Amino acid sequence: MNKIFIIIQREYLSRVKNKRFLLTTLLTPIIMVGFIAGATFLSISGKDEHKIAVIDQNGFFKSNLQNTKEIIFSFPENIDTTNYITKGFTDIILIPKFEGTAKVNYIIRSKKRLGLNTESNISDKINEAIEDKMLQDAGIQRSQLDSIRSKSQFAELKSMEEKGDSVQESNAALSYGIGFGSGMLIYITMFIYGAMVMRGVMEEKTNRIAEVMVSSVKPFQLMMGKIIGIGAVGLTQFFMWIILIGVLTTAAQFFIPHDVMQQVSSLQQSNGQIPTGGMVQAGDAAQKIYKLQHTMSTANWPVIIACFIFYFLGGYLFYASLFAAVGSVVNEDPQDAQSLMLPITMPIIFSFIIMSNAVQDPSTSIATWASIIPFSSPMVMMARIAYGIPGTVPYWQLGLSMLSLIGGFLLTTWLSGKIYRTGILMYGKKVSWKEMGKWAFRKN
């Protein structure tokens, strides 16, 4: 036991002390935020401008069609599909005469192929114009309709979930976010840390230290020490991220004006009711912050975090030993690793696909079974747990899933240990899956 601990210590410290570890831990959240911001920025800016000539045989679009920043409609004379480009337009729309409400196709011809966004914007504008025309014909003003619409928002759906004696507020969007987020995180970390284990084993083998090591410790101790050490690195990284998120959100509050925060806390006290005639009037910003905080509070965070840690560790242990086994049979050629990894990466990718369906519909039988079978349970169960225990996931399913995951990783570790033991001392030969199977099921 003592030797395993020494190995864990080395595997852990040699990675955590590395500057690269600190850098990736700090940079990953920043890069992720940057990526989202960048994508948003790109989707907002950088659209081309479209000058569209409209040939309308109904005669009412001229007064109803509204321009946007990028899309400018005009109704020039003497224009057709042969000369619109020379006259400086990028596109031309031909709208035939409408016959009542019978389906009609109108055609847009363009210099360049239209983007998906532009296309739907143009069709929205045209439909809006038709809608305006119909409202006018019915004697309704658009502004009237808009004000009715916004006033009608006073009614709000709140979904409540049975929780034994009490009911609790639930939020499908939040569940989706948590389920998908944690499933995704497990998916990514399984690959990152699994590959890290595999590289570590390959390093020991190609540096020929494996033989020196196994003359002091049992191969199984060497493998487990590496797996546990790297798992601990993963947990350290998670805790650092949690702390980082905590610090960042606290820091963010300092940038929110003081009076807004006061409004938020008064909203909290009054349970979301806007105090009428009170000292403080809740502004729009305060309401949004309160709503966010309130939504976040509907999730059962302690259970979710505890389950996340369990499924992260269970999934990691389940797959890490398989990655270690693959690393142990690879020779100098990294391409061998690629082909040997495939049977391990396939179930991971497959589980990801099931997981992304399970977050939308957590109670299908595929989702249920996939959340119990240890190959896929770490990701799929996290997707379902977000929808609530024991509402969506009964206790027996959770228990069965956890037990089978523990049994699963004991089994994969045991089999991998046998492959590993033979593999790390074997040089020069390409090993097939059949041979690995033989090693795994060999006695002693």
Added chain:
Amino acid sequence: MNEILRLSNLKKHYASQKAVDDISFSIEQGSIFGLLGPNGAGKTTLLRMITGIFYPDSGNIQFDGKPFDPLNDIIKIGYMPEERGLYKKMKIGEQALYLAQLKGLSRSDAMQKIKFWFNRMEMESWWNKKVEDLSKGMSQKLQFVTTVLHEPKLIILDEPFSGLDPLNANLIKEEIYGLAQRGSTVIFSTHRMEQVEEICNHIVLVNLGKKVLDGTVADIKQQFKENKFSIQLSSLPAEINSNAFTIVEQKGNELIVQINENFMSNDVLKYFLQQNHSIESFREILPTLNQIFIQLVEGTHATARAFERSVN
């Protein structure tokens, strides 16, 4: 003398062939023992069984008078495999400390011993260097130090001098003698015969998984001698004619003679004494281990087997 190690009828088979096929021998404590054999003869498999990496299919190993128990006895063994290996990215001091701790030394004990050995081998200034910055000879020295650091009773060195310059090779050789004098037993696996002749007391030669020779270097040479003598004369007689011997080779005034059956070396001397030629030297020519090795191994298809088996 105590036996530190006794192997009885050890067998280890791989799928395709018998890597070690019924080998028995014993090693005395404090001796320097040579395990010889061509590539692929089964030396590495044998050593891996002695170090507890492999379990024998049958047969047993007695270590220090008791049945070998890999879990506990492993710390009394130091093994330097032919394929040297160290963590390239690790600092040298940390590496030595890590390996020593895995051999069961406490941190403070390990530190003390590392300092002693680093000082002795003039390696103190390397402490914070990484292994990847060392030359081959330097990492060889480090590997040797990590092997013997925990003062094992049994030290197993597989080709310890490969890659060392004569100066460092000598340094390591002296250390091996010193360790043996202080009571450690050294098993020395190699196919460099001149080193074996120089260092080892006792050798075993394996080929094709079987033991073909076992004994002290002197005994083995006696066993393989061909009754050849070299005789140096001040001048050669015009004609040599004797029943006692036949001339094998002639180099200037030196004759190499082979003594015929039923005669002794004295008969050669007698002949030349009678001829009244002054004899300047007379000595027996013993075969070198190298010659014995080649004689025994040649023609046994050992190399073909080595090729087939390199994977196991």
